[in-house]
Amino acid sequence: MTETSPAIEGWFTTGPEPALVGSRCTTCASTFFPRTQGFCRNPACDGEEFADTPLSRRGRVWSYTDAQYQPPPPYIPAVNPYAPFALAAVELPEGIVVLGQVAQGYGVADLAVGREVELVVEVLHTDESGERTIWRWKPVAELGEETDQ
Ligand SMILES: [Zn+2]
Numbered sequence: 338m339t340e341t342s343p344a345i346e347g348w349f350t351t352g353p354e355p356a357l358v359g360s361r362c363t364t365c366a367s368t369f370f371p372r373t374q375g376f377c378r379n380p381a382c383d384g385e386e387f388a389d390t391p392l393s394r395r396g397r398v399w400s401y402t403d404a405q406y407q408p409p410p411p412y413i414p415a416v417n418p419y420a421p422f423a424l425a426a427v428e429l430p431e432g433i434v435v436l437g438q439v440a441q442g443y444g445v446a447d448l449a450v451g452r453e454v455e456l457v458v459e460v461l462h463t464d465e466s467g468e469r470t471i472w473r474w475k476p477v478a479e480l481g482e483e484t485d486q
Contacts, residue, residue: 356391361387362379362384363384404422404424439473452479
């Protein structure tokens, strides 16, 4: 019996429109990812309560790189030996930057600072109990642009 489940529990939702799950301070409405608790990281706020909130599914590339090294956890190498892939830091409308791999089939050639990307959930690796999934950033085709290459 195998099942598909997130590689890290509680960081994102799955389904047709997956979204990262962040924490919104109930005092100042600042949003954080990954989720936080305890005290608000906004130095001007003394809030201590947070509500889970789904983050925007689209953002814009803030920075990107080819990962020629193996990233730290929660990234688990999908193949052995390690195969480089593209990483994008994406700024969401909430004002936070979220790092993620770039969706399967895309690389740095598909990225540019300011390019719109959309969150997708893909299989990170498969173990004896099933598939483990992770969020990735997929470049959004822009008007007038060739999508095949
Ligand atoms: Zn706050």
